[in-house]
Amino acid sequence: MTDPGYDVVVVGAGSAGCALAGRLAERGDRSVCLVEAGPASRLPDVTSAASLAATAPGHPLNWEYAARLVRGRMVSVPRGRVVGGSSAINGSYFVRAVPRDFADWAVPGWSYDDVLPYYRRSESDLDAGGEVHGRAGPLRVRRPAGHLLAPVTPVFLAACSALGYPAEPDKNAGGPPGAGPVPSNAAEGVRISTATAYLPPPWGAAPEVRTLTVRPEVRALRVLLAGDRAQGVETTAGTIRAGEVVLAAGAVGSPHLLLHSGIGPAPVLEQAGVPLRAELPVGQGWSDHPSVYLPFRWPGPPPHPDAVAGQAALNLDSGSDPAGDLEVLLFARPFGEGGDLHLMCALQRPESHGDLTITSADPLAPPLLDYRYLRTEADRRRLRAAVRIAADLLRVAGLDRAAPEGWVLGNDVRLDGWIRNVLTTSVHLCGSAALGRVVSPDLRVHGFANLRVADTSVLPAVPRRGPAATAVMVGERAADLLAGPVRTST
Numbered sequence: 001m002t003d004p005g006y007d008v009v010v011v012g013a014g015s016a017g018c019a020l021a022g023r024l025a026e027r028g029d030r031s032v033c034l035v036e037a038g039p040a041s042r043l044p045d046v047t048s049a050a051s052l053a054a055t056a057p058g059h060p061l062n063w064e065y066a067a068r069l070v071r072g073r074m075v076s077v078p079r080g081r082v083v084g085g086s087s088a089i090n091g092s093y094f095v096r097a098v099p100r101d102f103a104d105w106a107v108p109g110w111s112y113d114d115v116l117p118y119y120r121r122s123e124s125d126l127d128a129g130g131e132v133h134g135r136a137g138p139l140r141v142r143r144p145a146g147h148l149l150a151p152v153t154p155v156f157l158a159a160c161s162a163l164g165y166p167a168e169p170d171k172n173a174g175g176p177p178g179a180g181p182v183p184s185n186a187a188e189g190v191r192i193s194t195a196t197a198y199l200p201p202p203w204g205a206a207p208e209v210r211t212l213t214v215r216p217e218v219r220a221l222r223v224l225l226a227g228d229r230a231q232g233v234e235t236t237a238g239t240i241r242a243g244e245v246v247l248a249a250g251a252v253g254s255p256h257l258l259l260h261s262g263i264g265p266a267p268v269l270e271q272a273g274v275p276l277r278a279e280l281p282v283g284q285g286w287s288d289h290p291s292v293y294l295p296f297r298w299p300g301p302p303p304h305p306d307a308v309a310g311q312a313a314l315n316l317d318s319g320s321d322p323a324g325d326l327e328v329l330l331f332a333r334p335f336g337e338g339g340d341l342h343l344m345c346a347l348q349r350p351e352s353h354g355d356l357t358i359t360s361a362d363p364l365a366p367p368l369l370d371y372r373y374l375r376t377e378a379d380r381r382r383l384r385a386a387v388r389i390a391a392d393l394l395r396v397a398g399l400d401r402a403a404p405e406g407w408v409l410g411n412d413v414r415l416d417g418w419i420r421n422v423l424t425t426s427v428h429l430c431g432s433a434a435l436g437r438v439v440s441p442d443l444r445v446h447g448f449a450n451l452r453v454a455d456t457s458v459l460p461a462v463p464r465r466g467p468a469a470t471a472v473m474v475g476e477r478a479a480d481l482l483a484g485p486v487r488t489s490t
């Protein structure tokens, strides 16, 4: 295919990339090419809000990265590899970062008040109104109710209340943490990915636009650079030239592309054999939520087949973070037929940081992810606290915990050992090409006039809540940063 050249090429049709490309293209004044390594898919694994099938290792719609969580514990980490990205395969938990996250990051132009209009612009909240919610955005947001409320959910929320945790009926209101239903980007059992919400047919359900070209199954290999300017991207389907390049390949894909373009730490690039273009801490110092699943038996009826799994959450302060540094998330559906239900216990504001590196100059070789989880006693202490609180909730609810046994739960050393053996990640990696460290507040990579990153890589740290809603906000905000603000009617 001859490359016609575009005003903007966006790499990665994920949570942020679809929002950015869709919003830019709807203005009609510039040509936009959206490049995605994965295919378009309407499999039930993608469209059914209840399905987490595409998160399984080996599923063709996810990238499977080998990752080390702690010394001796390797896991496979999924990420969406499909038009819609991780928003097309994830748990549909759609909760905003809290005001304190933005205050901690202290990036000019990225305060909670600055970004609130973009959260609002992204959504149509079908339950909640008022100043903080959007009513006319492309992503429909709902909380479990009626037949989509799993029978176990009120039991969980009653246990939270019995233990004295405050209710948090609207987790997107920016208030203090507590127990409440989880807003999700799912309506009547259908997962609303960002492809569905922001892209026109045949990719999604947004209005037709002429200025957008979507190229699925085209993988970017590196950014084409000349001095301090990006000229386009090299891909598996040839060179795509553009006046502006935006990487929205996610918090693994974008730093991977930057490293293969020669932008990163000098020792990493030298060791991989990639010529250095600019020394920046790409892939360094990111964070993610370490988590473990506490299994329990549910003797009651199963949820409706359309109900989302992640129905309700308790967000709470471990003792040093009033904005809530722990989360206990109810999974109201077993991972396999007839299996246990789970409480996911997660540390939402970890001190430990990870590294993403490359060891070869081959851009098709996967990066290495070293999470370095639970390096500090404060992190270990808080994750133990989350597990014990979850166990208490089960006790109060009269539900049988399947693991760990009491003699493990009651002893710090044994509980640390149990946690280490079952440790997993929430797959919320953020901060691998962070605002301040790698990109400026307008998302430009330091030293490059027309190369930007717009996805969860840029968040300075993983927010205290899951990042899916924040990824979409970044895409919305990036569109205004590239093209200037538009008047909205949310």
Ligand SMILES: Cc1cc2nc3c(=O)[nH]c(=O)nc-3n(C[C@H](O)[C@H](O)[C@H](O)COP(=O)(O)OP(=O)(O)OC[C@H]3O[C@@H](n4cnc5c(N)ncnc54)[C@H](O)[C@@H]3O)c2cc1C
Pocket: 011, 012, 013, 014, 015, 016, 017, 035, 036, 037, 038, 055, 078, 079, 080, 081, 082, 083, 084, 085, 086, 087, 089, 090, 091, 092, 093, 094, 095, 218, 219, 220, 221, 248, 249, 250, 251, 253, 254, 257, 310, 426, 427, 428, 429, 455, 456, 457, 465, 466, 467, 468, 469, 471
């Ligand atoms: C299994 C799973 C479950 C999750 N559940 C939740 C949840 O319920 N709630 C929540 O808040 N968060 C959840 N998350 C995290 C959240 O979904 C992600 O953090 C967020 O969607 C990331 O958005 P993004 O735009 O940064 O990247 P993505 O949405 O991952 O998009 C990146 C896109 O770039 C493409 N890409 C990558 N490299 C290239 C390349 N070289 N060339 C072309 N295309 C490329 C990818 O295929 C992908 O489509 C989950 C994540 C996963 C993987």
